[in-house]
Amino acid sequence: MSTAIIGAGVMGETLLSGLVRAGRRVDQLMVGEKRPERARELEERYGVAVVSNREAAAKADTVALVVKPQDMGDVLTEIAPDLRAGQLVVSLAAGITTAFIESHVPEGVAVVRVMPNTPALVDEGMAAISPGSHCDESHLAEVESLMSSTGKVLRIPEKQMDAVTAISGSGPAYIFFVVESMIEAGVHLGLPRTTATELVVQTLVGSAAMLRETGDHPVVLREQVTSPGGTTASALRELEVHRVRAAFLAAMEAARNRSRELAEGS
Ligand SMILES: NC(=O)C1=CN([C@@H]2O[C@H](COP(=O)(O)OP(=O)(O)OC[C@H]3O[C@@H](n4cnc5c(N)ncnc54)[C@H](OP(=O)(O)O)[C@@H]3O)[C@@H](O)[C@H]2O)C=CC1
Numbered sequence: 001m002s003t004a005i006i007g008a009g010v011m012g013e014t015l016l017s018g019l020v021r022a023g024r025r026v027d028q029l030m031v032g033e034k035r036p037e038r039a040r041e042l043e044e045r046y047g048v049a050v051v052s053n054r055e056a057a058a059k060a061d062t063v064a065l066v067v068k069p070q071d072m073g074d075v076l077t078e079i080a081p082d083l084r085a086g087q088l089v090v091s092l093a094a095g096i097t098t099a100f101i102e103s104h105v106p107e108g109v110a111v112v113r114v115m116p117n118t119p120a121l122v123d124e125g126m127a128a129i130s131p132g133s134h135c136d137e138s139h140l141a142e143v144e145s146l147m148s149s150t151g152k153v154l155r156i157p158e159k160q161m162d163a164v165t166a167i168s169g170s171g172p173a174y175i176f177f178v179v180e181s182m183i184e185a186g187v188h189l190g191l192p193r194t195t196a197t198e199l200v201v202q203t204l205v206g207s208a209a210m211l212r213e214t215g216d217h218p219v220v221l222r223e224q225v226t227s228p229g230g231t232t233a234s235a236l237r238e239l240e241v242h243r244v245r246a247a248f249l250a251a252m253e254a255a256r257n258r259s260r261e262l263a264e265g266s
Pocket residue numbers: 006007008009010011012032033034035053066067068069071075092093094115116117118169170
């Protein structure tokens with residue numbers, strides 16, 4: 001089964017590199033890319049064929065669309081004449097609904113919507129997938145196979161996609177923001193930057209491993225760190241005073257709302 005990736009930016013290249021790492025035959029992969037220098041870079045790095053969007057759409061069994069939501073309408077209009085019944089179109093774009101894609105592609109083309117995230121680069125991705133209206137089990141299984149090469153995959157109803165985008169799609173950015181803030185705090189407290197960075201990164205990795213390996217609720221794990229009258233309790237009190245929990249809720253509502261706006265083309 002051949003797969004084309006149209007839009008080889010951050011997320012498109014993440015998908016491409018994951019498929020190559022997972023052992024997909026490079027001669028079964030192709031990329032649609034309009035900038036010649038970027039095309040050369042991808043050809044050299046992965047040995048993959050870089051072709052026009054129309055050629056990619058005409059030749060591939062599965063066409064993954066990884067352009068910005070704002071470019072999706074133009075790309076669909078461009079490739080629609082080359083698509084045919086029996087093909088699978090997979091969109092990784094925030095906001096764009098399967099109904100929007102289905103309204104642009106020929107009858108009989110199956111559509112699956114995916115929300116991936118960048119930890120896929122290190123095979124620790126989290127992807128949520130939702131079927132369009134003409135999808136069967138084989139299409140979902142094909143997308144699970146594509147995305148499980150770079151991490152976990154969860155099937156969800158499409159109505160949850162905007163919330164999922166706000167949580168796991170954008171999620172890595174929030175975590176990096178917390179890490180960046182803790183490193184800066186360490187520097188303020190007088191630690192060398194390299195020391196602060198090593199302390200924070202390993203603390204994050206260790207905490208993530210505890211969450212996954214123990215399966216305990218984060219409240220339980222947090223309470224284990226919080227000695228009565230101790231340092232952690234003092235820090236957590238400040239986070240509550242500064243309404244960090246409320247800020248996280250507001251931030252993720254904003255991301256969910258932005259995903260909805262992207263669906264409307266703004
Ligand atoms: N980054 C992330 O963490 C995540 C991104 N996504 C989704 O992935 C999609 C891409 O995002 P991201 O990778 O961050 O963005 P990028 O801007 O890095 O990638 C978009 C790519 O699409 C290319 N492109 C634009 N127009 C066309 C076209 N007509 N034909 C072929 N290629 C085209 C761009 O090329 P050029 O630069 O030359 O314009 C660019 O390489 C978005 O829809 C986003 O919602 C989903 C989850 C996570």
